[in-house]
Amino acid sequence: MGKTSKAIFFPFILLAWLCSSTILFGQTTQIRGFVDAGVSVQKDKVSFGINEQDLFITSQLNDRFSFLGETVFKFTAGTPTNFSVSVERIVIKFNFAGNHNLLVGKHHTPVNYWNDTYHHGRVFFPTIFRPLLFDVNIIPLHTVGVSFRAQNLGNLKFGYDLMVGNGIGSTEVADNNKGKSITAAVHIKPVAGLRLGISWYSDVIAKGSVTHDNTLLKEQVKQNLFSGSATYFGKKFEFLAEGTLGYNKTDSLGARQTIASYVYAGYKIKEKVVPYVRLDQTHFQAGEMFYHNNNTTYYIGGIRYNINYLTAVKIEYQYQHAAIEGYGNKVSAQLAIGF
Amino acid sequence: MTGQSFRISAYGKYLSLVLLLSGGFFANAQDIPLTVVSNTKGAPSAMKMSELKSVLKGEKQRWSDGTKVHIALMKTTTPVGQGACQKIYNMSGDKVKRFWLELSFAGNADAPIFCNTVEELESFVSQNPGAIGIMDRASTSADTKTTEIDGKKFF
Numbered sequence: 240m241g242k243t244s245k246a247i248f249f250p251f252i253l254l255a256w257l258c259s260s261t262i263l264f265g266q267t268t269q270i271r272g273f274v275d276a277g278v279s280v281q282k283d284k285v286s287f288g289i290n291e292q293d294l295f296i297t298s299q300l301n302d303r304f305s306f307l308g309e310t311v312f313k314f315t316a317g318t319p320t321n322f323s324v325s326v327e328r329i330v331i332k333f334n335f336a337g338n339h340n341l342l343v344g345k346h347h348t349p350v351n352y353w354n355d356t357y358h359h360g361r362v363f364f365p366t367i368f369r370p371l372l373f374d375v376n377i378i379p380l381h382t383v384g385v386s387f388r389a390q391n392l393g394n395l396k397f398g399y400d401l402m403v404g405n406g407i408g409s410t411e412v413a414d415n416n417k418g419k420s421i422t423a424a425v426h427i428k429p430v431a432g433l434r435l436g437i438s439w440y441s442d443v444i445a446k447g448s449v450t451h452d453n454t455l456l457k458e459q460v461k462q463n464l465f466s467g468s469a470t471y472f473g474k475k476f477e478f479l480a481e482g483t484l485g486y487n488k489t490d491s492l493g494a495r496q497t498i499a500s501y502v503y504a505g506y507k508i509k510e511k512v513v514p515y516v517r518l519d520q521t522h523f524q525a526g527e528m529f530y531h532n533n534n535t536t537y538y539i540g541g542i543r544y545n546i547n548y549l550t551a552v553k554i555e556y557q558y559q560h561a562a563i564e565g566y567g568n569k570v571s572a573q574l575a576i577g578f
Numbered sequence: 579m580t581g582q583s584f585r586i587s588a589y590g591k592y593l594s595l596v597l598l599l600s601g602g603f604f605a606n607a608q609d610i611p612l613t614v615v616s617n618t619k620g621a622p623s624a625m626k627m628s629e630l631k632s633v634l635k636g637e638k639q640r641w642s643d644g645t646k647v648h649i650a651l652m653k654t655t656t657p658v659g660q661g662a663c664q665k666i667y668n669m670s671g672d673k674v675k676r677f678w679l680e681l682s683f684a685g686n687a688d689a690p691i692f693c694n695t696v697e698e699l700e701s702f703v704s705q706n707p708g709a710i711g712i713m714d715r716a717s718t719s720a721d722t723k724t725t726e727i728d729g730k731k732f733f
Contacts, residue, residue, distance in 0.1 A: 301690055302646035307685045338639045356684050393636035548676035
């Protein structure tokens with residue numbers, strides 16, 4: 240067989256090997272959903288609201304390939320129905336050896352614990368809302384691309400993620416520049432309940448890109464994000480601290496530094512009842528042009544009651560101070576379910 | 579004995595009986611001897627308890643021979659399922675279900691098969707190479723084996 244013939248047949252041989260994975264129990268597909276509703280009191284006004292409806296599909300295609308999809312239906316002003324459909328994740332996973340996997344599709348960028356763990360299922364959130372660093376788009380929430388991922392390696396339960404994808408400003412179907420975003424993350428789980436992780440995200444964001452804040456970039460931005468997280472969820476005590484140090488560099492202004500972090504702590508006073516506190520903070524260096532420069536601090540105190548594993552009620556008080564908006568506070572309650 | 583005191587006494591006895599029976603049930607659920615049944619392909623014949631816990635928490639995707647790990651558990655409402663929740667996960671049944679939902683939701687593991695009966699679990703394990711499950715009796719299927727834990731057939 241000549242080299243040309245080998246080259247022609249190689250993809251078929253590879254495909255045959257991939258498909259030869261024994262189909263054991265047929266394709267198994269599960270569909271789950273999550274939704275939440277709430278009420279908040281702010282500036283003497285009571286508002287009721289529904290949040291995202293999250294449909295979640297997993298499917299084991301054979302013993303090597305699996306699929307994960309997450310689609311959100313949410314309120315979006317200005318659309319004909321005031322609702323929109325958002326594909327949050329489409330991940331095709333190929334388990335090529337042991338605990339090592341190749342993932343292709345639209346992922347939650349694995350820059351920190353929260354983004355990699357909780358996603359859109361509010362019933363899993365330890366608090367009602369996501370941390371501030373999500374709200375002000377410090378980190379890229381999604382990346383379309385390819386990644387290598389492994390977990391629970393060795394005694395320290397080491398894990399890694401290496402992802403290459405379309406960067407900020409691109410769409411789900413095409414990148415808007417030649418540069419690719421790179422995410423590299425590692426973590427360990429040395430004892431039960433404890434997880435320590437660090438990550439690096441790098442991207443060159445093209446001039447003319449539209450950021451998550453719908454800001455049109457007037458010049459190219461070279462972005463580097465360094466994140467760290469420490470997580471402990473034990474029998475009684477819960478602790479979650481994450482921080483991101485961001486560098487955005489432009490030709491005209493040079494590098495600007497941003498620090499965003501939050502600390503969450505909860506204590507189970509009963510099996511299903513967890514009072515908690517959270518402190519969020521963002522600090523932008525003067526001249527920052529990629530992020531919305533608005534130094535903000537949140538102080539949050541609340542209580543969570545897990546009625547069962549698919550139903551949780553949370554009541555929360557939030558006091559905030561922002562450089563632009565000034566002081567404010569609100570009380571919120573949320574009922575989150577899974578189905 | 580007056581009618582009222584008789585009723586109180588009868589209720590008291592009834593309540594005691596209910597408490598005794600329910601206490602016995604929960605005690606049984608936690609103390610019931612469990613055994614590990616595995617398909618003849620995949621899982622080893624002997625493991626440490628720490629290894630078993632790691633496997634049943636979804637931390638291992640493949641056995642050393644390359645076979646994919648499939649986990650079969652009894653439903654958490656059954657005595658065997660409750661026993662597994664306590665002995666393997668050290669959690670309540672609800673917590674175990676949440677644990678698996680979080681893992682699969684994050685895309686980090688494939689959720690186990692939760693079976694209604696031991697026969698169903700045994701059938702799943704026997705038909706699927708790499709499958710491992712927890713039962714309360716030794717398997718009788720030719721396609722399965724008992725995996726000893728810390729040198730014992732029951733734990």
